[in-house]
Structure formats: structure tokens, C-alpha cells
Amino acid sequence: MADDSKASNVGERYAQALFDLANDEKTVAAVEADLKSLKTALAESRELKLLLASPAFSAEDKAKGLAGIAAQAGFHATTRKFLGLLAANGRASALASVITGFEALSAAARGVVAAKVTTAVPLTAAQGKGVAAALRQALGKDPEIETRVDPSILGGIKVQVGSRLFDASLRSKLDSLKFALKRA
Template sequence: MADDTKTTDAGDRYAQALFDLANEAGQTAAVESDLKSLKAAYKDSADLRRLLASPAFTAEDKAAGLNAIAKKAKFNATTIKFLGLLAANRRSSDLMSAIAAFERLSAAQRGVVSAEVVSAVPLSAAQSKGVAQALRTALGKEPEISTRVDPSILGGLKVRVGSRLFDASLKSKLDSLKFALKRA
């Protein structure tokens, strides 16, 4: 699956509008929780990814699908209206971008920084705590860490903070060595 968290201008605009509305209503935390649940559902469901990405489905189909998910998950009314607006404006494909942008806005408001840590195997509690402490020291802010396992990196870690990527994976080190040997 491709990285669906790249932001688009439309995703940024929708996220900003949702963030402003949720903030005014004092519902930022509830909306963010809804969006995190939806993001997890998107990652777990090929059907949901297909529904949102495929031009074969009409805006009404997409709205109905998102509305059914929202009602079943008992999402906040603001989140439900946002999903309906996104579908009605034929911007369902920008949903993951809008969620990523909303999470950044919320994190900035709370004074934390989001970081994604990719490892070849699941991190132990002690390792997670060590990574959090290292990020706290390096960034000078409280990190909000999401983890992902990607066996293809072979070992080590990749840490993405905003647009910065710190790649200490074994795969990238081997690729660098292979490139250096080819040049020799």
C-alpha cells in the first residue's frame, strides 16, 4: 500500500476548516479521536480504501459509506458533517491527507510533535521509552509517537518527524555500501 498521508492543498484546507470549527466548539479532542479511528479503519480495510479512491463510486456512494462508518462508530456530529462535506465535494480521496494535516494542527496546538517510528520488528516497551526520550532530547518538545513495523528495513529504525527523515535502517546502510562498492 502506498503512503496515503502525503498532504495535498485540498487536504490542508479541509483540515484547517475542520480544525477551526472543532476548536471553536471545544471538540478538537473528540474530532481527532474520530479521525484516528477512521485512519486505522482505512489502513485495515481494502474495501474502504477502494471506496474512497475509485472513481467508479459516486459521491453519494462515498458519502453513504462514510456516514455508515461514522454512525456505527458513534462519531462526533462535527466529524460526521465533515465527512459528508468531503464526499459531497468529491474530495473523499483527500481524506487521509486531511487527517494527517488535522493531526499536525492539533499537535502544534498542544505543543507536541508527531513522529513516526518504523522498525523491522515490534519495539519492546523499554525500546519505545528510549526512542521517546531520545526524541524529547533532540527535538526539545514532547513527541507523540506512532509506530509501524516494516520487515523490509531489515534492522535499525527510521524516524520521520514532519518532513525530516532520520534513516538508521540496515537496508539503507547496505544500499549505501553497495553504491560505494559500485563506484570503486
């Protein structure tokens, strides 16, 4: 666990540095859009995850890989330079935590709160608006919602805001019932 904490701390420091730079250059929106594209690529590409995490690839290889992705996607110059710096410093494996940290800093600067909503089936537009309204009322801030579908929760909803998790999924209720029956 200490290694994860260390990587997260490194990611947070790099995220803060990137946010400060992007804020000074008035390019926060462009950099955030680039990072969201990278986040999607990380989620979908096993090869990219392997490139960034594996010690078998040198910092130079990682820098070339990230530069290629950035050039192909047409990333902003600030993002491209940052990715090169991250790889050159041997911190490419912290990219996911950098993205998470940057998104949190950007949301805080805009006065919104990030929320991750997980459901067993995709939300309809009306359900999405209902969740957004409930979060807005509960948090007192506009929510920026990232939705995810996870059939393993069986039904219900899970909402994570920061470190707080509201779990009203059928899976957790069944697990609680199973635990209670084992104790009886």
C-alpha cells in the same frame, strides 16, 4: 506529482477548516479520536480505499459509505457532518491527507511534535521510552510517537519528524554499501 500536491493542498485546507470548527466547538479531542479510527480503517480496508479513490462511485455513494462507517463507529456529530461535506464536495479521495493535516494541527496546538518510528521488530516498552526521551531531548518538545513495524528494513530504526527523516536502518546501510561498491 502535480495531482498529489493538489490533493495534499486540498486536504490541508479541509483539515484547517475542520480543526478551526472543532476548536471553536471545543471538540478537537473527539474529532481527532474519530479521525484516528478512520485512519486505521483506511490502512486496513482495501474496500474503503477503493470506495474513496474510485471515480466509479458517485459522491452520494461515498457519502453513504462514510455516513455508515461514522454511524457504526459512533463518531461525534462534527466528524459526521464534516465527512458528509467532504463527500458532497467530491473530495472524499483527500481524506487521508485531511487526517494527516488535522493530526499535525492538533499536535502543534498541544505543543507536541508528531514522530513516525519504524523498526524491523516491535519496540519493547523500555526501548519506546528511550526513543521518546531521545526525541524529547533532540526536539525540545514532547514527541507523539506513531510506531510501525516493517521487517523489510532488516534492523535499526527510521524516525520521521515532519519532512525530516533519520534513517539508521540496516537496509539503507546495505543499499549505501552496494552503491559504493558499484562505483568502485
